[in-house]
Amino acid sequence: MIPLSWYVLLSAALFTIGVVGVLTRRNVFIILMSIELMLNAANINLVAFSHYLQNLTGQIFVIFVITVAAAEAAVALALIILLARNRGTVYVDEFNIMKG
Amino acid sequence: MINQIVFLYFAAVIVLSAVLTITRRNPVHSVLFMLLLFFHIAGVFVLLNAEFLAAVQLIVYAGAILILYLFVVMLLNVDRESKSDRANRFWPWIVAFGLVIFAEIGLLVARGSFPLEGGQIMNKTGIKELGIDLYTKYLVPFEIASVILLVGLVGAVMLAKKKND
Numbered sequence: 056m057i058p059l060s061w062y063v064l065l066s067a068a069l070f071t072i073g074v075v076g077v078l079t080r081r082n083v084f085i086i087l088m089s090i091e092l093m094l095n096a097a098n099i100n101l102v103a104f105s106h107y108l109q110n111l112t113g114q115i116f117v118i119f120v121i122t123v124a125a126a127e128a129a130v131a132l133a134l135i136i137l138l139a140r141n142r143g144t145v146y147v148d149e150f151n152i153m154k155g
Numbered sequence: 156m157i158n159q160i161v162f163l164y165f166a167a168v169i170v171l172s173a174v175l176t177i178t179r180r181n182p183v184h185s186v187l188f189m190l191l192l193f194f195h196i197a198g199v200f201v202l203l204n205a206e207f208l209a210a211v212q213l214i215v216y217a218g219a220i221l222i223l224y225l226f227v228v229m230l231l232n233v234d235r236e237s238k239s240d241r242a243n244r245f246w247p248w249i250v251a252f253g254l255v256i257f258a259e260i261g262l263l264v265a266r267g268s269f270p271l272e273g274g275q276i277m278n279k280t281g282i283k284e285l286g287i288d289l290y291t292k293y294l295v296p297f298e299i300a301s302v303i304l305l306v307g308l309v310g311a312v313m314l315a316k317k318k319n320d
Binding site for chain 1: 177193219223256281314315
């Protein structure tokens, strides 16, 4: 059988890659995809703990996480379309509307 | 033994395609590597006896969310990145910071005690148990999730519509 710690390490690696992607990239699409990577890391952890604890609650929470990810993607992509239409760019360091 | 080999294959492809996702210049390539990642995460779910979630992962994540990303990436013309920088100027520090985070979690995992054997949660049909739990114990969160989806729908339409009508 596979030890639980392997799943935890896989999820930690995926989460770390997501954090690095959010903090380094300039393209707002890649930043959103990195957020999806972090949500997926959390999903792997939830399903793994649900399997090893013999409790279905983790799997139900994964369904909720996927729901929230879908709603978040829809709203965020609408915001990106709006920003790209108004500012003509998708790079986060060129969005300085709020700068005093 | 065979399970461990399959898990290591899935883990290697997941980490590799995640790194490729956040390093490619072209966002379309990133989305396609993300698709590969989602397929392998569904494989990990199958290894964990969560077949329904594997199907949901493929249908909702790969089939709906990722296609939405692909539509928007192709809708906006974003091939200007071939000339400008991919990352901001702090990226070496942030990568080192990420390695430190991963080392800390690895240290915690190495010092803790984790079970080696998983239980068979669903010996009959997993979907039935999941559905009964979802519609009895977690009915209120389920309804709240539907409200969140409605907010997402209305918000996306309101934001993306033109001002002049």
